[in-house]
Amino acid sequence: MKRSVKDIPQLEAGSKPGDDLFKPKKKYPSFWKNLTNYITEFTENTSLHGVRYLGEKKRTVFEKICWTTIFAISLFLCIELILKTYQKWDNSPVIVSFAQSPTPVWQIPFPAVTICPEMKMRQRVFNYTDFYHRNLANNLTEEEAKQYSDASLVCDTHLFHHGGNLTNLETLDFLAKVAPQFEEVLMMCKWTNMNETCSNLYTTVLTEDGICFTFNMLDRDDIYTNEVYHNKDFLKHGHDRHGWTLEKGYLKDAGRNTFPRRALSSGSKAGLTLLLRAFEQDIDYICKGPVQGFKLLFHHPLEVPRMSTQYFRVPLNQEVIVNVKPDMITISEALRNYDPHRRQCYFSSERQLRYYKNYTQQNCEVECLTNFTLATCGCVAHHMPHTESTPICGSGNTICMAMAVHKLLAVQVDEGISSFHEGDDEIKEGKCNCLPACTSLTYNAETSQADFNWQALFRAYKSDLNEFPGIQMARVTIFFKEMQFITSERNELYGYTDFLANCGGLLGLFIGFSFLSVIETIYFVTLRLVCNVRRYGRHYWSGSPELVNNDAYDHKK
Template sequence: MENTKREHPPFFKSVRNYFREYCTYSSIHGFRYFGEKRTYFERGWWFIVFAVTLAGCAIAIREVYKKWITSPVIVSFATRETPIYSIPFPAVTICPEAKTKQDLYNHTHILRKFMNDTALDEREQKLYNYMSLICNPPEFIFPISDNSASGEDTFDEDFFKELHNISYINPFLSCSYMGNNRDCSHSFKPIITDEGICFTFNMLDRSEIYKDNTVQFRDYLTMDDLTYENWSMSNGYSPNSGVYPYPRRALLAGAKNSLNVHLLTQKSDIDHTCKHSLQGFRVLLHTPMRIPRPSVQYFWVPINQVVLGAIQPVMINSSESVGMYNPKRRECYFPKEKELKFFKIYTSLNCKLECLTNFTLHQCGCVNFYMPRDNSTSICGNGKSRCMKKAEQLLQMGDLRKKIELSENKSTNGNNTKNKEFYRDLLDCDCMPLCNDLSYDVEISQNDWDWLDALRSLSPNGTLSFKEDDYHLSSLTLFFKSSQFITSQRHELYGPTDFLANFGGLLGLFTGFSILSLMEAIYFLTVRLCCNSRLYGYWAGPDT
């Protein structure tokens, strides 16, 4: 019998038949109507319905994807409360408004000499130049021109020695913590801030905060060999930290378990022209590794008043899955992700202080006395006061400036554009918050304190052992408001599995598409073609 070669349908007809076969077996909703031998109107109607449905599905998937790209992280409240003993008691920085010992430096006396056109001697001129960085007399009361004193562009290390000699006023009469009396000089250590010499409680040692290249002065901010090996911002206290670790923690809430300090102000040291006419103490609560700036954020403890502060911690934790995202997308840093030049530990506020330091150095060629620096950097003198103030204002407006420039229509020449880009990079501190962060809110209540009558009533003969006109006394009590608090948690809005579930759910809702539907399409394009050739000698299979 003579073998005859089998004739196959034309190619396009085979493709049509094969497509109809796929439509018959496909699990995608509506596809089988495309393969039926029905009128063009019916098939056209189903094509329109399918196209509209597919378009709606694509729009919904696009919105989900956009949300995943722009906001991959969500912040919510934790399901369990956190006990206060798992976090440190806040570092407390106290700054007296009486800045100098009046018998060594009287700012009012110097200003009166200016107003009377009386010349200053050499030491008075030097101390005035030094204190001009701390004292800011109201210009509407004492309008002093720039030529009233010869300003210096830079100061040497003698600035800190003189500042210590004339400003070191220990204001503490008594201290107690958790109901136990403490040595104030052991608990509160001197620290140099933008308000001059202040005193801080429960901060880390400077060797734990600053890198070795940072210049230090005397024994300021040294915590008597107390280290924080048993605590970190990310992991909290270690299991073997014990009941009384460092930084100190409050085991219980309430005023009986507080930090209480009595603060003395010697009346003879009050100077109403150095800072403001208000007298008392600036107080700032912060985390133990953060360098405080009491001129920016503080609350007030007036003289002859009792101030109670109920502390409420504000804490946010981040899940490990958040670390998979780029810091720009999650809008936070983990401690090891950003390196600072002067600080060992990254915090948003330490980063901003370092950024201000770098920008001030660029603008003025020196840095302010409270800023971190190395041996090659000079301290700005009072002749650079305006430059330092302008640099800080420019930096504070940096983020707003960038946003405004992005929204403006840029039609500047090349030089201006290059200059803008340079300043944009310089002003971009990139000081995002920590992914695991802690701060402290405080609710303040205060009342007048007639402490003189109280002391008289406690004395045997109703008299005082000192002149009642010599001192003012203030009291500060700080305690946790409750034994537990609610933390916030930063976690993924959509993980890979969640995004896949949303993606697949929308496809299934609109079209009935699934992984098996995808495998069907792959099967018809690959495996079935090969098997048809082997079984029937033709890729399209038997003629049907």
């Protein structure tokens, strides 16, 4: 049989005479063959449970299907549990627990005590009842109508709301003039069982309830920013705070007599005693209704009082004993790196308010209400913080201001209900976004009262009651109930270490996965592959003996 030229093997380059020129041409494994062999080598050497049975060549198809199903189910359950762990870590990273040791009461300030008389104006100076009836009869001059309109700002909203929509800063001068005076209301003050002048303890403050008096509250320069305009000396007492902050408390070098004041112990002898006074001839029953006496509110020294939202009463001719129990929540520094909405609170450095130097939830809510009222009514209430150019609402906007409060609350509730129905576990704070402060301090009060028969006491001392015509008195004693209290603390429920440990436990339990398994996988797809190619040639990925023959070694050489 004749052979063609094509059938004659050609001399390879570099071959020497005598070489076997008729040796068959070497066949290299295909890409898919290399890939299959390499995957088989990986399954035989990996530390993952059950994977080795998927690549064994001696296993039947049925066995491989069974092990593939088992591995897939284990992987699915593992991923499902890891996702639930992540959701719990993401939604509830914080737990509030009790501190390991009690806190003595001298480490925190004595509560700021704000007192507001129910009597908003003295009838001897301005008879609101008379003006009310004269207004119904249209018998007021223009100046009297202006005074009646201004006075109605601190009375019940249903009485009069037909005055001007805007007013001026002279309104505050008028309200301060007709209001009960400081020296008339505070007859006697005793702090830590020592008599002191009330003017040294108390200062005047403007609230939504009119002119009030407050004890142990910081100076306005420590509360408000420079943007807030003040036209009177409200909350200006000049006491310097000695390094106290809500988050860090008192400085270590703060002495016993510091400001804000702190009680040295529990009990009535280490507290505050007040003798309050009102005059029957000055009481007006139309402005604020039939209940007369005083409103009392406790708050910490950095917080602005909101007398319309929470208070308790001190009736006339009654003695009220108030046992105070602090409630303080602190936070672990480990939570500082968390997003505020995950830990559900703000550090003071994370949220800067426009009108207040220090962030608290209540200060934030007051500022938000101020902005909302300005946007809704075009002005703000006389007691709200504002700039010098901000319009002040008159009695004509009384209904609008009341509706602004209602609308803002409705918006917050609607957003909260919406997020609840949508399955969003994150607490919504509406447009205000007023989360609690990470360190908060509140004062819970337990009260008891009894008849204060001061007339019998005066007669026993043979004092002439005619010297006190129409006088009504009330006495209040405020003190800490116990020497120590238990502080609550926000801590990590699931930290990064806890989350990784839980995930690692689940991965190890179901598929034997560990950190070294990740390194092992990376090694097989990078370093081992490169080393095999360099050692056995680019046509051979695996280093298994059955896959690398002597010709490959000869070819490499």
